[in-house]
Amino acid sequence: MNIRDNAALCNKLAAEYVLGTLKGGARRRFEQLLREDAGLRRTVEQWQDRLMPMAEFTAAAKPRPHVWKAIERRLNLARSHAGWRFWRSESLAFWRTLSAASLALALLLVGVNYSPLLDRQRIDYFATLTDDKARTALLLTGDSQRQVLTVRLVDQAPVADDKTLQLWAVPRQGVPRSLGILPDQGVIELALPQAALGDDVAMLAVSLEPRGGSPSPDGPTGPILYKGNWVRNM
């Protein structure tokens, strides 16, 4: 049945779709058409504008406070530090530029510092973490086969005695995953867990935490000091 050439029928079906009386197979077929037909979607939206205000014909009621708490928890809004949302708002262009730049820099640094090691290791992940003034503070290389993450502290601000630097894998969705505590200087080898290798991990970051690491299971509690793209070298 082709309803698209029949404007009156389209209008009637759209109205009953929004009202809710279009049911079963007819509703499913209509939804299929909706996906393909922008004009029909527009007709549905117009009916929503007409009929949805009926929702206001009911008395307002206040939900109990635990509802907001549950929403906060599900979206991880409360406990994460505000600064931890930075990566979501950044544009694609920024990501691309940063990726290219950090890969180039990482290769350069690896070339200078690690060329003897490269023969033995298969380094397939890189990140250069920079501070808010774009100065490189850490260089990270990952060997996914040996599952080793090498962290070299290049140049970073001193850390107070009661504080610790903690390294995180930041996925596009969900909470950051801890990769471990960093030393104050020098080079350290950490285990490179599966949590850091997923395709959804776009970025690594370092936060300043109380000595011993973040007390929260949901991610960092302190400010981010350094961040950078986690680049896979195919």
Place this chain on the structure above:
Amino acid sequence: MQQPLAIDPEQLRDWLRRVAQQDAKAFRALYDAASPKLFGFALRILGKRELAEEALQDGFVAIWNGAGSYQAHLSAPMTWMMTIVRNKSLDTLRRHGGAAGIDDQPFDAEIMDALHDPRATPIDALLISRDAQALAFCMATLEGLHRQVIGLAFFHDLSHSEVALQMSIPIGTVKTWIRRSLERLKTCLARGDRA
């Protein structure tokens, strides 16, 4: 004391724009302003507080995740959010076996009075948005039973035959009433009628 009338749609749009940027503060403000109406709606559909709270929670998670796809020029912000909360409420209803008690009187008593006799209870005085006032004016021009059929279908997600059963009238009559009422509302809203 009167609470402020409807929430300013421009303010809602602004909050939604910021929520799309993951602004948790704007999200909280949006929740504080809009949740009583959205919750009242969910409560009407679901009948039980616990279920309505579950639907509201799902709704706001969807609002947070979907704010980026909200198209301000295409639909009013309250309409967009009401649509989301309605869908979540109906999902919740299905999950819990769809056994919400059906209330023959789908509208709030105060609204009912205004719809029944706008001279005695002025629609302008209701604490609802301008869009809802316009719809109320137009619904007041429908016959009482027709209005009830529309309300039952809308709030309880009933089919033609379920409405027929609920109101003990033939299904053909239900279909005709709904078709005519919808056309009448469309014409009335397009004219911007004030009954």
